[in-house]
Amino acid sequence: MQKKQPLLITTGEPAGIGMDIVLILAAENKLQDFARPVWVTADAKAMQTRADELMAAGVLKSCPPWQTVDVNIEANNFLKHLSQQGADDNNAFILLNISCVAPVTSGLINISNSAMVAKQLEIAHKLANDKTVAAIVTGPLQKSALIEAGIKLPDGTMFSGHTEFFMQQSGCEKVVMMLANQVMKVALVTTHLALKDIPAAITADNVRQTVQIVVDDMREKFGLAQPRILVCGLNPHAGEGGHLGTEEIEIINPVLQEFISAGVDISEAMPADTLFTSRHLSNCDAVIAMYHDQGLPVLKSHGFGDTVNLTLGLPYIRTSVDHGTALDLAGRGGASATSLYQALIMANEMADRSIVDIPLA
Ligand SMILES: NC(=O)c1ccc[n+]([C@@H]2O[C@H](COP(=O)([O-])OP(=O)(O)OC[C@H]3O[C@@H](n4cnc5c(N)ncnc54)[C@H](O)[C@@H]3O)[C@@H](O)[C@H]2O)c1
Ligand SMILES: N[C@H](C(=O)O)[C@H](O)COP(=O)(O)O
Known part of the structure; x- marks a missing residue:
């Protein structure tokens, strides 16, 4: 056999x-x-x-x-x-x-x-x-x-x-860390970086490559033809209209708009604190977080021990x-x-x- x-x-x-x-x-x-x-x-x-x-x-x-x-x-x-x-x-x-x-x-x-x-x-x-x-x-x-x-x-x-x-x-050149359990899938733009180094790593290229890999692998590896993706901002309240940080306006949203224009089902940068609520999670296939401890503590609090870490790309x-x-x-x-x-x-x-x-x- x-x-x-x-x-x-x-x-x-x-x-x-x-x-x-x-x-x-x-x-x-x-x-x-x-x-x-x-x-x-x-x-x-x-x-x-x-x-x-x-x-x-x-x-x-x-x-x-x-x-x-x-x-x-x-x-x-x-x-x-x-x-x-x-x-x-x-x-x-x-x-x-x-x-x-x-x-x-x-x-x-x-x-x-x-x-x-x-x-x-x-x-x-x-x-x-x-x-x-x-x-x-x-x-x-x-x-x-x-x-x-x-x-x-x-x-x-x-x-x-x-x-x-x-x-x-x-x-x-780029891969994406994703952790997945029964409640949610969370992918990260940056992985094992000191907190002080994260803002510099949130570049248009990095965000673009992350989204592309997530979209491709959600299709290929998870069989989802049109994955629904929600994206966290970097700053509190996704920058509060530019008053609490400008990365959302200057870097993240312009890249997300490219994908939205191309027909991808993806949000603009959302406040991370309310993104991770059941109302939003029940309508999405994957969340993209900007950094390790923005996404993983939330995910692990809903299934540490039953979660899988995988590398996309x-x-x-x-x-x-x-x-x-x-x-x-x-x-x-x-x-x-x-x-x-x-x-x-x-x-x-x-x-x-x-x-x-x-x-x-
Ligand atoms: N996949 C990996 O290689 C991986 C993942 C996470 C952390 N680490 C590394 O592990 C080392 C220790 O990290 P840490 O202390 O933050 O996390 P840890 O996961 O090793 O331990 C955290 C707590 O969870 C408990 N725990 C962990 N796994 C368990 C299991 N299978 N069953 C029951 N309880 C379990 C531990 O006893 C401890 O109380 C660090 O060097 C870290 O970088 C490696
Ligand atoms: N970030 C992972 C976690 O929190 O589970 C962990 O550090 C392992 O990462 P690697 O798979 O890159 O070793």
């Missing part, structure tokens, strides 16, 4: 809950809900230790079955490289082993292991870019650990997140959990795997909708 391409999960920071949530889904047989193999990047020894800890904590009744293979990313044919190691799909997942240099302690960051986290992202990009895997589903990483370890983005600037890493590694599918490394919970229990499960469902649906899905021989 021909199989579909795998979903690849990166477990991210080994001291965080990335491995815990994979093990929880595997133990509940939820990784088998997709008609696709599931591959997981992690350190094999650390995964076994984490499973032992979770069994001791009573979170897992037994150790879920997985198969470990070593990763040679330089292999011309990655599938052949795996099959030469006897990889098969009779287990909950295939663990692509990427070794940590230092022992892993649950809940305790060791920046010596940050290179292993970065390696997971490089491997994920390569396998998604050459269509060996159907989609990347990322677990949480600790941005500060990568920064403190001296790991940079591909362009040599400070590491700031998966979104920026995959954008640069793919050679994209990439040449491949990437979804992610909505939470961070939760160091306080790693190896102890209490971590919910629901966001990872939702991220897998969304990635699988997008891959099924995509025409690039190639059956494996």
Whole structure:
């Protein structure tokens, strides 16, 4: 029987809950809900230790079955490289082993292991870019650990997140971070920026590229022919007619008018405080917010744990959990795997909708 391409999960920071949530889904047989193999990047020894800890904590009744293979990313044919190691799909997942240099302690960051986290992202990009895997589903990483370890983005600037890493590694000029749950979808014009740097990043080009990517991907990835989009202003009361800031008048609205004239169902800049009310949300498919903490706290207050983070505008599918490394919970229990499960469902649906899905021989 021909199989579909795998979903690849990166477990991210080994001291965080990335491995815990994979093990929880595997133990509940939820990784088998997709008609696709599931591959997981992690350190094999650390995964076994984490499973032992979770069994001791009573979170897992037994150790879920997985198969470990070593990763040679330089292999011309990655599938052949795996099959030469006897990889098969009779287990909950295939663990692509990427070794940590230092022992892993649950809940305790060791920046010596940050290179292993970065390696997971490089491997994920390569396998998604050459269509060996159907989609990347990322677990949480600790941005500060990568920064403190001296790991940079591909362009040599400070590491700031998966979104920026995959954008640069793919050679994209712009991608869009969107978080989605049952209540709303929120896309951001700017991502991981200090608050003081945001006004300068709200340029006509940035707003235009963001709207275009959101419109295109709402059509392609969510199957909405005419998405209804509402846009937040940058300033309180969307600038109060220019008395509380002029970005709406000078930058944001002229760009939005271009889209309105072209027939896109999009608002002008609206006061963010009242945009996020049920009257408006019930009549829109996506909100565009100007910056991270304008949109995400509202969204996460309506479904933290059931939200998916996705990157629009990439040449491949990437979804992610909505939470961070939760160091306080790693190896102890209490971590919910629901966001990872939702991220897998969304990635699988997008891959099924995509025409690039190639059956494996
Ligand atoms: N996808 C990602 O890679 C991602 C996303 C958000 C934050 N982060 C990073 O994670 C690190 C820690 O960030 P933070 O402390 O702000 O956020 P966090 O999400 O790690 O933790 C916030 C709170 O939520 C709880 N929590 C988080 N995930 C949970 C889960 N699955 N189940 C139950 N409770 C959960 C934690 O215990 C904590 O109390 C930072 O370095 C941040 O940059 C990474
Ligand atoms: N902004 C994301 C959130 O709050 O969930 C998170 O920092 C992860 O971002 P990346 O996917 O770019 O790592």
